[in-house]
Amino acid sequence: MNKHITTFCLALIFLMFASCIDQITFPLDKGTEKLIVSGQINNLDEDKFVFLSETTSANREPLYSGQYLVLNDLPRPVRGAQVVVIGSDNSQSRFNEIGPGKYMLGREVKFKSGVEYHLEIIIQGKRYLSIPEKMPDIVGEDELSYEFVRGNFKGAPETAFISIQTEVSLPETIEPYYLRWDVDEAYYWNLTFFPNPFNKAPPDCYVFDFPDPERIALFNGQASGFSTNQNRQIVAQRVVDESFLSRHYFNVRQVSISRESFDYWQKVKVLVNNTGSVFDTPPAPIRGNLYNDKDPEEVVLGYFEVAKVSQKRIYTTRADVPFFLPEICTYERNRPLDKYPKTCLRCSEFPNSTNDTPHWWFDQ
Known part of the structure; x- marks a missing residue:
């Protein structure tokens, strides 16, 4: 089984499972690294998180583990990014990096119904944006x-x-x-x-x-x-x-989500049934709602949600x-x-x- 384990889930991302399900292998192009974005803002009084990582390319440099150099397929956290959520009401809220690839927005920041929000990520001069979404009005x-x-x-x-x-x-x-x-x-x-x-x-x-x-x-x-x-x-x-x-x-x-987010998770579900875990990097690229504003052909994995949540x-x-x-x-x-x-x-x-x-x- 060929698995590429990554931080690929909303909320807290900590992989503890490995699956024994038979897989259908879809080759993942490893010629270039791909950005993985996972995050959500919602109506709850809680801290909000965005997780950033990159898939492994064929020519990636070895990683120093503290004792020796290692080569593996594990995605690596993206550090030093600028992460901001922007509202159609001209509001801007900046996420702070609190750990490797983990960015947090404090619970004091509130989000409103009827306002469109999108994420802006700047990494080494590259600018990534999410497609704006409104918070749904209803949840069960x-x-x-x-x-x-x-x-x-x-x-x-x-x-x-x-x-x-x-x-x-x-x-x-x-x-x-x-x-x-x-x-x-x-x-x-x-x-x-x-x-x-x-x-x-x-x-x-x-x-x-x-x-x-x-x-x-x-x-x-x-x-x-x-x-x-x-x-x-x-x-x-x-x-x-x-x-x-x-x-x-x-x-x-x-989680009450948009139709676009629902369609995205439907595609992920199909792949998970073939590969074993929502935490695995999709073996075939699934475009989410994020893009490089200078290079729309670049594949960005993951999804940034604007959701209404009942917990x-x-x-x-x-x-x-x-x-x-x-x-x-x-x-x-x-x-x-x-x-x-x-x-x-x-x-x-x-x-x-x-x-x-x-x-x-x-x-x-």
Whole structure:
């Protein structure tokens, strides 16, 4: 299988899955590097992000890892870009680079209905623009539930997994609308409590991830043909493991998007079904809504969305899980330190983790 792993998703981009699905290989032209853009602005009171990276070209220079030079197909973050969102009301809001290829706009910036917004990116003198979009006026509501199941999970029999479902209240309108569901997860991880003279517990550890990156849940309100405003969707499934020993959240975002964005994600969905994950660089170039204003023939991958979002959360605790869960981080007196998984010793071993409690953690 030929996979080109990249930061290619809205919201936080952290790849943790690898798929075993058979692929249809589409050759990706590696003669030139291609810019990958992923980002969204919306109506929520939250920080907004844009992620920039580049695919690997055939003549790319080796990357210094800190110890040695490496050559690989992994896209590399684009640093030092100027990223600005511009409104038809003459507003301008600049994203600040907070990490390699990760640009953030603070939650204090608000976006208005009826205003067209587009993204401007300047990289080494090249100027990239997104096609302007307005924020949709409507979005539905989700009523979340979960079910623990033991059965066939992506070809693996007798597997314990959880299924996150929503009973969707669809918008009551005769106007066309288009929906997508994004799901991320956050859970508390128990680090090993080693005995010490001060009886000091290890720091809190919160881990963030995407539970089901292969799934792209879409709904076309214009073509649905539903006579009621209710619809049931499975929005995520994932294996039950040690992360369910403590509180485990699933954050579900129902995203109302433009027809153009819906068509884009439909194309990505077709390719994901053949290649394995939404985080893989498309094996055939899919044009999004971004372009080089001096070279419209340049292929730019990804999409910048202007969306209206409804967000709900649901969580499980250990008492909810009907399966046995091994406690791999429990202290054992005669167990050597090197026999503990590294994730039992340091929260930072997880690619996306923090010792700070999310502000919403105890809201439910």
